[in-house]
Amino acid sequence: MTEAKAVERAILNRRAVRAFLPDPVDPVLLRRLLELAAQAPSGTNMQPWKLRVLGPQSRARLETALIVALDSPDLPAEEEYRYYPQTFREPYLSRRRKVGWDLYTLLGVTRGDTEGMKRQTAANLRFFDAPVALMLTIDRDLEIGSWLDLGMFLQNLLIAAQGHGLDSCPQAIFARFHPVVRRELAIPEDEVVVCGIAIGHADRTAPANQLVPEREPVERFTTWLD
Structure with missing residues (x-):
């Protein structure tokens, strides 16, 4: 396999995984993934990401x-x-609804099934039983450019993990529970969860x-200018 094909395969195979096996991840490999993620570009080399390994x-x-x-x-x-x-608003509302109900249909959770939704939320809060749990933060006084840099760090980590035969799931839910996360992990107020x-x-x-979320074709989001 060429290097280009290996990169393409990692990108195409990456999914938000919501159920993991208990098989451990070698700490040496995890450190290597973090080293690779840290190669992400950042404005004036600020490298604004902060990570906690639980x-x-x-x-x-x-x-x-x-x-x-x-x-x-x-x-x-x-x-x-x-x-x-x-x-x-559209088209974002329809995309959001579709992927949400596609997932809940697979889980057997029907509309109005609050207990079923709660079970899935609880699984989310348990990192879907993945052997590796990380928490990503950024300094509160940084601006949108640093958030873009943070996103590139996160994507690097997810793709690097996939390339090494691992799966992953970025989980925004912890931002909703930020007071609990901050208290239990001793995260200072000047960092955003x-x-x-x-x-x-x-x-x-x-x-x-x-679940395989649908992706829009290139023609839907690209304008080719002369």
Whole structure:
């Protein structure tokens, strides 16, 4: 396989995996993935990303607190930052609805099944049982350019993991639970909780992992100028 084909395969095969096998990930390999991710470009080489690798104790403490918070009426309604628009419009509304209901259909969760949705949220908060759990943050005083850099770091990590035979899932849900994450992981107020990242080996038999989101053809998002 050529280098170009290997890169293409990693990009095309990467999916948001929502069920993992318990097989461990070699810590040496994980460190290598982080080294590769850190090769992402950043404006004036600021390298604004901050990452925490959760060990068994910190992870157990965090997951326990998150599951308790899931049933708590005291959880703040606002996320750490606004990921989605306040009002969805087309074509984004239809895309969002389709991928959401495609996933829930695979999981056997029907409209109005609040318990089923809650179970999936709880699985999300447990990093989908992946052997590797990471938490990504960024300094609060940085601007949108640094957030773009952060996204390139994250994509590098996901593609590098895929290239090394691992699967992954970036998890924005932790921004919603940022007070709990901040407390349990001792994250200072001057850092924004951006997302969690689950890494491991996908459980290929899990219904959730059969989801393949549709992608728009090039013609729909590209304008070719003379």
